[in-house]
Amino acid sequence: KQEVTQIPAALSVPEGENLVLNCSFTDSAIYNLQWFRQDPGKGLTSLLLIQSSQREQTSGRLNASLDKSSGRSTLYIAASQPGDSATYLCAVRGDDKIIFGKGTRLHILP
Amino acid sequence: DAGVIQSPRHEVTEMGQEVTLRCKPISGHDYLFWYRQTMMRGLELLIYFNNNVPIDDSGMPEDRFSAKMPNASFSTLKIQPSEPRDSAVYFCASSPLYQPQHFGDGTRLSIL
Numbered sequence: 001k002q003e004v005t006q007i008p009a010a011l012s013v014p015e016g017e018n019l020v021l022n023c024s025f026t027d028s029a030i031y032n033l034q035w036f037r038q039d040p041g042k043g044l045t046s047l048l049l050i051q052s053s054q055r056e057q058t059s060g061r062l063n064a065s066l067d068k069s070s071g072r073s074t075l076y077i078a079a080s081q082p083g084d085s086a087t088y089l090c091a092v093r094g095d096d097k098i099i100f101g102k103g104t105r106l107h108i109l110p
Numbered sequence: 111d112a113g114v115i116q117s118p119r120h121e122v123t124e125m126g127q128e129v130t131l132r133c134k135p136i137s138g139h140d141y142l143f144w145y146r147q148t149m150m151r152g153l154e155l156l157i158y159f160n161n162n163v164p165i166d167d168s169g170m171p172e173d174r175f176s177a178k179m180p181n182a183s184f185s186t187l188k189i190q191p192s193e194p195r196d197s198a199v200y201f202c203a204s205s206p207l208y209q210p211q212h213f214g215d216g217t218r219l220s221i222l
Binding site for chain 1: 114143152153154155158166201203208209210211212213214215216
């Protein structure tokens with residue numbers, strides 16, 4: 001059974017710093033992995049989708065990597081801003097199942 | 111594009127009542143997903159549809175929950191009878207095949 005873990009559960013960093021969020025999964029037989037952000041009281045917004053054949057995806061200040069063999073993905077945020085404060089979730093899709101991690105709550109300190 | 115539209119945004123009702131949540135997916139998206147989010151369990155997939163047909167409902171907690179998609183532009187999630195432990199935020203999402211999912215803003219459900 002696929003399990004998705006995100007550590008830490010919460011993170012506070014000063015504005016301007018680069019940071020890395022982690023996502024690990026137990027079953028490497030996946031179709032893709034997706035990173036989302038969730039703002040309070042809102043739904044999820046897709047940030048990056050990495051297909052199983054890819055190793056990374058980039059969008060602006062965000063870079064997501066995927067290492068299927070080790071069951072890990074990272075989301076790198078460059079030059080963090082207060083507007084990046086949100087909860088970040090990763091989701092793994094495989095065998096018609098989509099499993100979400102519980103998220104990392106990120107707070108960027110002005 | 112208006113995005114995924116869910117209604118109502120908030121629902122408060124008494125235990126035992128029937129609850130119906132509604133979702134309008136993005137036009138052209140083949141897949142529709144229903145999720146439930148709680149502090150304890152995080153985000154859980156309840157059921158998803160492909161071209162209006164339910165593909166996997168293994169996440170539906172019990173027979174009190176049912177979902178339908180009568181056409182490509184509308185889906186409902188029904189709970190009958192509702193219980194306090196059903197209190198959660200329910201999200202609907204849609205996507206093309208293997209493309210990023212687009213989420214609605216959710217329905218916050220409170221069962222008293």
